[in-house]
Structures are given as structure tokens and as C-alpha cells.
Amino acid sequence: MKRFFFLVVLLISLSPSLVLSQNEKEAFLYINEKPVFQEEFIRLYQKNLNLIADKEQKDLDNYLDLFIAYKLKLAEAKQQNLDGEEAYLQDIATYRKTLTLRYLEESKLTEAILENIYNRSKKEIHVSHILINLPAYVYGKDTIKAYNRINALRERAIAGEAFDHLAQKYSEEPDAQKTKGDLGYFSTMQMVMPFENAAYTTSIDEISPIIRTGYGYHILKVHGERPVENKLDAAHIMVMKSKDSTADKKHIQKRILLYKPANRLQR
Numbered sequence: 001m002k003r004f005f006f007l008v009v010l011l012i013s014l015s016p017s018l019v020l021s022q023n024e025k026e027a028f029l030y031i032n033e034k035p036v037f038q039e040e041f042i043r044l045y046q047k048n049l050n051l052i053a054d055k056e057q058k059d060l061d062n063y064l065d066l067f068i069a070y071k072l073k074l075a076e077a078k079q080q081n082l083d084g085e086e087a088y089l090q091d092i093a094t095y096r097k098t099l100t101l102r103y104l105e106e107s108k109l110t111e112a113i114l115e116n117i118y119n120r121s122k123k124e125i126h127v128s129h130i131l132i133n134l135p136a137y138v139y140g141k142d143t144i145k146a147y148n149r150i151n152a153l154r155e156r157a158i159a160g161e162a163f164d165h166l167a168q169k170y171s172e173e174p175d176a177q178k179t180k181g182d183l184g185y186f187s188t189m190q191m192v193m194p195f196e197n198a199a200y201t202t203s204i205d206e207i208s209p210i211i212r213t214g215y216g217y218h219i220l221k222v223h224g225e226r227p228v229e230n231k232l233d234a235a236h237i238m239v240m241k242s243k244d245s246t247a248d249k250k251h252i253q254k255r256i257l258l259y260k261p262a263n264r265l266q267r
Helices: 002-014 038-051 060-079 086-120 141-158 163-170 193-201 246-258
Strands: 027-031 034-037 123-133 182-186 216-227
Touching (some): 123 193, 141 216
């Protein structure tokens, strides 16, 4: 094996034309009389370039030595039939099963998220909220203090005190004194996710649990829900005419027809 490695390295060093192939489909070296193509070397080098910590290994010549050693080890393993051993086959089977399960789990999760977004997009929720400001990076005593404040307001709201009155007096949202915490109707993907989740999982006329976002602590009250109305966006093109004449009207009609879209989508 060492002798073969020496012969390969010697052959490469004496014959640079084998390495510097003009065509990526041409073999630039042979191992056990089997060709190794330039495109494979380039693909692996580019793939691993950002993963290599050692700067010396990023050097193209040094990486070529690593590549040759890698191919020689593979060839030696195949000669010894290591790829046919039971332990190896079991490892490969386990690896494939793990990858398959991970892919299926991620696919199911993505499908569930998309289905949830789709279902939520069918309706709008009318919500009011109270906010106690707390930056996302703040923890410790300030967190406890803010939490106790929002919790006290939640208990008062649950006890029957008017939510809009509490929001107007205590909420730290800008313009809360004018809006009384009323956010109006909104649908999915319009609020930060913790807030959206609370809005869509809280029953009408109920007070939500305390939630934290990047803005601080919130409680919200759901006033109602309604189906999302289909909206139609429209635009128009206008061509001005300078005089009232038949010739001018015909000219305008020709110009406006240039902008008329094809009727392929008409039903």
C-alpha cells in the first residue's frame, strides 16, 4: 500500500498534465486503475473550504494531498472488503434511518405549521391588550417587578374591572390613552408569534395568560372574530386626450390596447 502511494505521488509530481486537466470530465489521476475526475476534487474542495479550520489545509496543494490520501484509504478499505462487514452495513442502515426519520419529522412539522397558518388566515381576531414595557435582554429584579405589575392588572380584569379602563390608565403602549389598548382586527402573520398564539387560543371575552414578547409583558382580551374578506386590488392606466375628435379617440384606443392584459385567466 505504501509503495502504491509512493508511485501515485511520484507519478503526479512528474506529470503535472495529469493534475491540471483542461476538461473536468477527464481523469486527473488513477487509483487501482480507476479514474478520479477533476470535478469531484473541485466539488469536495469547495464544499469543505468553509469547514477547514487549518489555513494550511486550505492551500490547494495541501488539500490535494489530503484528497489523495482519502481516496487511497477508500480504495484500501474496498480491497479489504470492509464495506461488506456486518458492522459497517448496520451503521449505514442506522444512519439512513436516522436521516429519514429526521426528514419526515421536519416535513410533518413544516406541514403542521403551514396548515395552522392557513386555518388562522381564514379569520380575523379583534383584540385589546395591556403592555408593561420590558426590553428583551432584561432579567432579574426588573423582570419580577414588571411581571407582578401585569399580573395584578390581569387579576383586576378577571375580577370584572373594565379592560379598556385598565389599558387607558396603566398600559405603557404608545397612544394607549387614546386607543385604550384596542388593536382592532388582525389576522395571522401580522403580530409577533407569542402574541398571535395568545390571540388565536383565547376565547372571546376572556383574558389571556401573561405572555412575553420583545416589547415586554402583555395580557390581552379577545372581543370577537370574523371571516377574512377577500380583497381585490385594482389599478388603472389613463391616457389623456388633448382634443375631442374621432381621429384622436382612435389613437387613444390603440394606445390603451397596448396595455390591455391577455384574457388567459378569465373564467
